Amino acid sequence: MSLWVDKYRPKNLQELHYHHALSKRLKSLASGDFPHILFYGPSGAGKKTRIACTLREIYGPGAEKLKIDQRIFLSPSRRKLEINLTQSNYHIEITPSEAGNYDRVVIQEILKEIAQTQQVDLNAKQRFKIVVINEADSLSRDAQAALRRTMEKYMSNMRIILCANSTSRLIAPIKSRCLLVRVAAPNADEMAAVLNSVAGRENFQLPEEAARQIVEDSNGNMRKALLVMEALKMQSPNLTGPLTIAKPDWETYCHKVADLIVSEQSPSRIMEVRNKFYELLSHCIPPTVILKTVAERVVERVDESLKADIMHWAAFYETRMRIGNKKIYHLEAWVVKVMSLYKQFFYGFDMSSFD
């Protein structure tokens, strides 16, 4: 009994509900010569689903028989690195970011091993195997560089599918070796269509109003929309009347933080906020998500004239967060900045005359 989002996941390219042109192209690629492909797009848009469908298109149902294997590597400082591989007979899927700083060596080890052996199954539709690299945008620069030559050298035995949220962190040589496939987030109508089809298969009627609300809340994230719909259905089985969409725990927590920032500006409040940030960070909420959620909430609650500034500084510190090591420092710097801006505004200090 899985969640709907997994239960009704499309299994092949024909079943996909949106981006039909893309499906068509993938289908024709699968039958002909298959290049290295880089799938990119926001989360919840259907990248992985499309990859899985493409694999099935290439190799048939055998590609769905997944097994998980674990490799252990010993880092030079004798720390054990466990790398999980998800594989079928025809493809293998790795998430190199699990190896942290050693992703380069791990990638080299695994890729070479795969590339140096030929396809064993003589009945396979294609002579090459496919390596799917997840979270490609978190690959270190070195690892990406290591990938460059391998991609060309072992082309006859292996094709690579990269999956990333954005291409900005990938180096140009990688991008130039791949076919870039953008999987955009579905628009409102497409999402509503998917929701309705799932509702139909679950044998209930989704009211239009509810569908609208869910789509609005999920912000183009199909996964989120389906999860929300299931949660709503559990809350109020007939889905009528005023619906309150329950936010995930971390989101409400972020909103609390934002309220703390707006309601008081003092050193002790900053320390309180710091503790809350630590709580979020230690519970595996990515810092950029925290900053984005909190900033959006703060902006909702302050005067019009401050909004641009607050967002500017949020963007500023987000960049620094990506460059730096200790995320909390930048989050805190942003909070102090916002508090200072807010206080200046509150006391009506007109700084513009200096500018």
Place this chain on the structure above:
Amino acid sequence: MAPKTNKSGKGGGKDIRTFFGGSQKSSGSGSAAYLTGCRSSKPINTDSDDEPIGPSKLTGRMVLDGSEDENPRPPQKRKAPLRVDDDESREDSPPRKKASISSTKANVRKSVKPRKDEDYEIEKSSSEEDFIDDEPDDIKTKVKRKSSSSKKEKATKSEPENKKVAPTKAAAKPKSANLHLHRSLITNIFDSWAAIKAAKLAGPSAPGSKQVPDGAPNCLLGLSFVFTGELSSFSREEAVDLAKRFGGRVVLQPSSKTDFVVLGDDAGPAKLAAIKKHGLKTLSEDEFLNLIATREGADEGGLDAKTKKKLEKEQQEIRKAAKEMEKRENSSSHVQLDPSIQLWTTRYAPQSLKEICGNKGQVEKLLQWLNDWPSSLKSGFKKPGKIGMNIFRGVLITGPPGIGKTTSAHLCAKLAGFTPIELNASDTRSKKLVENGMNINNTSLDGFIHGAGSTNSVGVPITGKTCLIMDEVDGMSAGDRGGVGALNAIIKKSKIPIICIANDRGAQKLKPLMSTTFSLNFSRWDSNTHRKLVLTNAPDQGMKVPANVVDQLIQGSQSDIRQVLNMLSTWKLSSDSMDFDESKSLVKMNEKYAIMTPFDITSKILGPYLFSSTARETLGDKMELYFQDHSFVPLFIQENYLKSQPARVRNLDGPEKELKHLQLMEQASASISDGDLVDSLIHGPEQHWGLMPLHAVCSTVRPASCLYGSGVHFGGPNSMSFPQWLGQNSKKNKLARQLADVQVRMRLKVSSDKAEIRQSYVPALFPYIVRPLVDEGAGAVDKVIERMDAYYLSKEDWETIVELGVGENKDVKIASAAKSSFTRKYNGSDHPIPFHKAQDLGKMPKKLTGGPAPDLEEAFIDDIPDDEEEDVKPKESIDDISGDKLIQAPKKRKAVGTTKAKTKTKTKTSKKS
């Protein structure tokens, strides 16, 4: 600064440029401007500096803060002008000689360097300048003060004096200026505006504006002083120094015996109350100087009768002691060595209990214990004795170096009639040697052969009784593995007294000794005892050393009597007398590197004195604090920087204060954020360790320079705390690891990555697998388990999901009945397993290329998988379930049960290839 291309992609090392606001004008590269945080690069003249900015002058000025740049720079190749950014000391702005010198130097150097290093070059050169120039300057000032002889000259002198001091200030300023990284124009303007305002309010002082009078030597002899508040032209240290130079005594708290209290601004209320209570005389700074100038010296009868008498008495005592010493040296027959070739420390080592100076009580305890030894041995260490010491077979003496621990131990052993056997760090003291090699329970044949009255090499008579002195126990390390443990074992059953000596009581290594030994803590002597001792010995060598000089030596060596004697004996080689300044420089030369804990460092950096206007620490000194522990100090600063009451907002009130406070915090936090970027360059793939000074400034010095002030102490509402980051970070890593496990298990069903699992699935699964247990209790267990099996989640994964909740999903309370029934049910049934962990299958880890394992004691790993055993297993074991680690017999679980999960019951042997 000229625009620089930011697009050439190497990233990494070059980002540093932007820290200095270097790319202000680079309108082309938006990202650079973005990074520097300047929203406007409009050139504005905010600094009403008195110097005109002509091209001719440009070279002589130092621009360390690009955003404060007045003139739109001509885009020629001309070197970036350098300007001292000191908005606060502007009022008394002296001719900026120093700055111009340094900047020309910097320019010369710069012109050879490639363009991209330029900004950092400026930084480096200017800070180097600080290092080099400040010190001689200080000395010069001092010399000047000393030599400025008569009062007539005062008028003429005061000007050059001014000049001398001011450049120091000016040179010191760039430090704070350097720090103005990433500052937008607004803050800058606000800053300078606020600084002027604060300056007006606080009226900080004209440091170095007053001249030190040339008083008679020892004119303050016999007087005691208390300083309180901030003086206008001297820092506290300087003023104290001054009083001491002229023979005065400086105490910390006023009492009825205090002669004068020198009052500055913002005097402490407690001290003011004490003044009132005791009716003490108070002096202002000028009066204090006047007192020095007018009071007659000790030689001219400026002392009152009482002090005179007291001094006389002291002198007499010293003379008496010296005489005794002489007598002893002459009479001592057993010292075969000529005293003149002995070290002073040996020569003047105490020979009897009476001569022991410091820690008398502790030494007496030790002696008593040794005297009681035979009887306590007889009673089997059952009778505690008067101070409870007689139940121990060992004593652990701890204390800082040079206060006579070893000397006392030897002396006591000798006096109690024991023959000391000493083992110190020069001997190997490994477990084996300590166990076998010592033979301490034997009686020596030495005395038997030589007959009675023979002595060992150091002249101690050999008796039937021996006493083991384990010196430098905390030095038992590396080669002496297991030594402390073996020593401890010996102490437990020893029949001879064992005295262990160490420096640090709290050392982890000494933990085992804590329960088996009696701990005697030796402390530093007060300077009185100390001084007496030195004064007794010095005349013996024909040296003339005044009391205040001795005090200086003692203070400088942190009461290390051994060092003081060594310093004196070295000095003796060149001169027979020493004056105050000589002693100061001698101490400075012999300065020990005092290691402070991060807590001490933090309270010093964030404390009110290090950055106050009268402080004399250079940027180098401040950075030195960072380098004492460069990994911890930044963390401590970040943890605690918000806890101070900043001195900079002391004189403000109401909203203005709040605003300024926020402003300062903003600067500090922005600087800490800068620091983190620098840190990522240092610890990044390219390891720019050369950036550490910059990291010191960004992460430590600049935040502290904004927020220094009182309030960061132990205890109290805002007590200093240990950095949370460490704990939180390891917690994060742990949960991230667990989350990865959850993700990989769910992978067969779910396509998302870790972040998505956490953000979407954990909250979505929560109502299905955790909430029901809370709401419905044991009744919901089946539903929950069914749902978990659908996602291949194990019990541990369930716990991870519970642990990952924040806010309302945190600390969910599940009734213990429900929980135990859940556990029982889960363990009692079969579950699909997506895969087995590699370690469970006994897979060998593959070694990644890299250096050899670190040579650390802690780094030894014991859990090397026992692969040989596995390898010899016969092939049949594939079908032999009993051999499978994963299948536990008592639970009757079938490993091959579910077809849905591809349980790989391939055993290790087949996987081994």
